[in-house]
Amino acid sequence: MNRTYYGKLIFELSRPGRVGYSLPKCEFEAYKLESLDGTLLRQTATLLPEVDELTVVRHYTNMSNNNFGVDTGFYPLGSCTMKYNPKLNEELCQLPGFNQHPITPARYAQGSLKLYDEVQKTLAEIAGLSRFTLNPYAGAHGELTGLMVIRQYHISRGDTKRIKIIVPDSAHGTNPASAAVCGLQIVEVKSTADGTVDVEDLRPLLGPDIAGMMMTNPNTLGLFETKIPEIARLVHECGGLMYYDGANLNPMLGVCRPGDMGFDVMHINLHKTFSTPHGGGGPGSGPVGVRQGLEQFLPNPQVINNGDGTYRLQCDENSLGYISFFLGNFGIIIRAYAYLLSLGKENIPMAGKLSVLNANYIKESLRSHYKLPIDVECKHEFVFDGLREEYGGDHHDPEHVTTLDVAKRLLDYGFHAPTIYFPLLFHEAMMIEPTETESKETLDDFIAVMKRIAEEAKADPALLKSAPHDTPVRRMDDVKAVKEPKFTYKAL
Ligand SMILES: *Cc1c(COP(=O)(O)O)cnc(C)c1O
Numbered sequence: 001m002n003r004t005y006y007g008k009l010i011f012e013l014s015r016p017g018r019v020g021y022s023l024p025k026c027e028f029e030a031y032k033l034e035s036l037d038g039t040l041l042r043q044t045a046t047l048l049p050e051v052d053e054l055t056v057v058r059h060y061t062n063m064s065n066n067n068f069g070v071d072t073g074f075y076p077l078g079s080c081t082m083k084y085n086p087k088l089n090e091e092l093c094q095l096p097g098f099n100q101h102p103i104t105p106a107r108y109a110q111g112s113l114k115l116y117d118e119v120q121k122t123l124a125e126i127a128g129l130s131r132f133t134l135n136p137y138a139g140a141h142g143e144l145t146g147l148m149v150i151r152q153y154h155i156s157r158g159d160t161k162r163i164k165i166i167v168p169d170s171a172h173g174t175n176p177a178s179a180a181v182c183g184l185q186i187v188e189v190k191s192t193a194d195g196t197v198d199v200e201d202l203r204p205l206l207g208p209d210i211a212g213m214m215m216t217n218p219n220t221l222g223l224f225e226t227k228i229p230e231i232a233r234l235v236h237e238c239g240g241l242m243y244y245d246g247a248n249l250n251p252m253l254g255v256c257r258p259g260d261m262g263f264d265v266m267h268i269n270l271h272k273t274f275s276t277p278h279g280g281g282g283p284g285s286g287p288v289g290v291r292q293g294l295e296q297f298l299p300n301p302q303v304i305n306n307g308d309g310t311y312r313l314q315c316d317e318n319s320l321g322y323i324s325f326f327l328g329n330f331g332i333i334i335r336a337y338a339y340l341l342s343l344g345k346e347n348i349p350m351a352g353k354l355s356v357l358n359a360n361y362i363k364e365s366l367r368s369h370y371k372l373p374i375d376v377e378c379k380h381e382f383v384f385d386g387l388r389e390e391y392g393g394d395h396h397d398p399e400h401v402t403t404l405d406v407a408k409r410l411l412d413y414g415f416h417a418p419t420i421y422f423p424l425l426f427h428e429a430m431m432i433e434p435t436e437t438e439s440k441e442t443l444d445d446f447i448a449v450m451k452r453i454a455e456e457a458k459a460d461p462a463l464l465k466s467a468p469h470d471t472p473v474r475r476m477d478d479v480k481a482v483k484e485p486k487f488t489y490k491a492l
Pocket residue numbers: 079080138139140141172174175216220245247248269284286
């Protein structure tokens with residue numbers, strides 16, 4: 001990092017008259033400034049930074065070095081699977097044959113349609129469902145699509161009174177948000193002390209106005225919902241459908257299938273589970289799968305395999321309609337295809353098992369220093385409730401070292417922070433997901449640093465309270481950022 005450029009906007013580096021280029025003299029009379037119609041010329045100069053070439057190169061290079069991503073360091077963000085994206089996939093998704101105009105007629109896009117069909121078929125097999133659409137652009141978009149399938153199913157049977165959807169209190173925030181966008185009323189079901197859905201709390205909620213229930217499994221605490229067979233039976237008996245949030249499906253890959261557990265509709269995040277990371281809000285892909293009997297409600301158009309090596313696009317009159325332009329974020333679908341093929345059927349179960357092993361390894365290694373509120377074997381992620389009392393984490397002490405302090409201190413050591421203060425079930429939640437793709441050395445480094453931070457919290461809490469020390473920007477005033485956001489920069 002260089003002081004001259006560091007933390008400055010390119011406008012602040014600007015000096016009047018400074019140029020970083022040299023162009024040949026214009027030889028054509030008609031294009032010379034003097035020859036142009038004066039009324040077309042602007043009266044004031046554009047506000048562009050005036051900088052020399054080295055300054056502009058260093059400015060952007062330094063800025064790019066300020067990015068943190070899976071390509072620069074460990075990213076244990078729970079509930080948001082940030083695993084690496086094999087570079088091979090980047091090459092493959094740029095093969096010239098896939099560079100097609102979105103309205104290319106189906107007969108000239110047979111290769112792309114074949115790839116789409118193979119991805120949807122593979123996902124259907126992994127999920128134990130009948131058919132997928134790859135059209136939705138994100139997980140939340142998939143949730144909306146899946147809920148619209150459920151609504152369409154009830155409407156098709158003339159059952160129009162089902163206006164409520166059950167969502168557990170531990171659900172990802174997009175679940176109730178998508179349900180509200182779909183026009184459904186949200187009914188919350190509580191979790192028991194062991195972190196799974198409380199069946200006794202569920203029973204009285206069920207009735208003829210229930211469209212279905214959304215569940216995440218493993219749930220957002222990283223726990224396997226063991227009572228699913230009973231829950232699915234109860235919801236089906238009352239006439240509702242079961243929705244599975246499969247945004248983070250990696251622990252289940254090749255091990256068990258939502259369709260076999262009794263789920264009717266689900267979405268998967270290709271940009272979490274199938275190789276593409278998703279920092280900064282996109283791009284994403286949220287395929288939606290349905291069990292047999294619900295296929296006709298999926299969005300238009302569907303890609304249909306004619307069975308003779310050719311493919312067509314088909315629209316169904318029972319469909320919920322269009323959910324996106326064309327066939328979704330195709331580049332992400334190609335990356336997922338490359339990932340699926342490179343693992344192959346025999347190696348896909350390794351992804352699930354390794355993600356579970358890695359999470360449990362970190363959990364068991366750090367429980368001596370951090371509070372573990374739910375002490376069971378986790379799946380791909382788990383939640384600590386801040387530092388243990390003996391390391392300064394006593395919640396009742398107003399001066400206690402918080403999860404935010406630990407997260408900020410982690411940045412000084414070159415790690416991305418875990419998800420913090422989510423789920424809302426614990427005061428000092430710290431949700432860690434290592435994913436299946438990290439080496440043991442990386443996990444050990446992270447464990448050592450987390451322990452060291454706990455020791456620092458005990459010996460010198462001020463060190464954590466004032467962290468981060470080594471980042472371009474120190475600790476933000478989160479409240480001010482929310483209350484008085486400034487999105488513009490006043491040019492000098
Ligand atoms: C990420 C996530 C979502 C939403 O996915 P987006 O692509 O961000 O819209 C939904 N549910 C769970 C459990 C998630 O982790």
